[in-house]
Amino acid sequence: MSELRKDIVTREWVIIAPGRAERGQRSSALPTESDDFLCPFCPGREALEPELWAWRKPGSPANSPQWQVRAIPNKFPALEPIGNASRHDYHIYDCMAGVGAHEIVVETPHHNRNLVTEKPEQVAYVLEAYQARYQELRKDPRIEHVSIFKNHGWAAGATIRHEHSQIVATPIIPQLVWNNKQGQKQYHEYRDSCVYCEIINIELTLDERVIVKNDDFVGLSPFAAHYPFELWIVPRRHTASFANITTGERLALAQILHLLLTRLAEELDDPPYNYTLVSAPCKQDQDPLFHWHMEIIPRLSVIAGFELESNIFINTVTPEEARRRLQVPVESPAQHLRTTLPDDG
């Protein structure tokens, strides 16, 4: 069982999880062909981890091979849904048991395909898995926040080749989420409007950093991007959490996400990347002052001493240049996705 300990100065929580060290190594020891052969996520090995949720052929039994997307428990969880989530003191320090959840969303049944080589419909199924698991996890009163993210490539933190994303439900609100919430609240007090709604308005007007847009989302390179080719997807509808999106919005998000990941893969030769969904804490997902968004971070550079000390990032690619390189023609076939996707209810 892991433990959460709070940095007494910065108020950031750390998960101390020695059990996670047993999982696959990366960087110095890349998975081999034989590791691939033993892939735990491939069809036929469903019995290894019984599914929590799956998008599967109607009528097919749970944990049988006929699935498109599958959510399962992480074999080496950083947090587990066991025990009491109350805080306790250790002398001057704050800590709590590692209560929460850690899940995997296997994004495709195909070992060598990914969100780019799959169709946009597949991305929509993955987003549906995120939403379904979020709705389930938020029912647990011990859970304060649900982090949804993806690591693509070894340099971005993936340890298994078969494409997957992760969900970590925590009994605390992460400091970064608090900071984002505070920033949005302060902007609202200052300007009496939502900062992300303002960003959409000004970026669409200036048209210097917008890469793609549809009826529901805008994909752009942010004005003060920390990383080369950092991208945001901002929903046009003001709502506090990814979990609040409608079926139509999910399809529109799948369209834009697929397009941006495809452009990154084409321009930058399939770079390692992370993406995260930045939503309000789950007990505040109707917060009228919070506007959720998604961030895609290609991992083209390493975080070095200056960034670690100062949290000031040096970005060698202007967001305007990133837009110029990644922009797609207005009449892309993907523009028609929403009318061709099957209604999955």
Ligand SMILES: [Zn+2]
């Ligand atoms: Zn596999």
Ligand SMILES: [Zn+2]
């Ligand atoms: Zn807004």
